[in-house]
Amino acid sequence: MDYSEKGNVSGKTLDMDRARQSLIEELQAIMWYDERADATTDEDLRSVLKxxxxxxxxxxSLLLEWLRRQDPKIDEKLKAILFADKKFDELWD
Ligand SMILES: [Fe+2]
Structure with a gap:
């Protein structure tokens, strides 16, 4: 978020931003742990990293669930896409 606009943004939007940014950071952490687990030659460290x-x-997942509960469109899309027994090209409109 561009925090120069913060004064014009609702508390809900700020909380959504906090959750989305946190989700980004959790996904980055997963990526970094994967990279480090791949790179190490120490099996114990690899186990801890995994x-x-x-x-x-x-x-x-907890952040995504929080976002889903706040945003009806995310709720709609997740319900339509997650765990669907369809081919990928059948999942979007
Ligand atoms: Fe975390």
Whole structure:
């Protein structure tokens, strides 16, 4: 968010921004743990990194669920797409 506009933005929009930014950071953490787990030659460290990475997946999922509960369009899209038994090119309108 461009925080020069913060004075004109509702509290709900600011909270949505906080959640979206946090989701981005959780996904980045997953990526970095994957890269480090791939790179290390120490099996114990690889195990710790993979465990931590999977904790980040829970964090990301919680943020996505919070966003879904706040935004009816996200709720609609997730219900239509997640766990659907369709080909990918059948998932969008
Ligand atoms: Fe996290």
């Amino acid at each position: 465990h931590n990475r999977d904790d980040e997946k829970e964090h990301a």
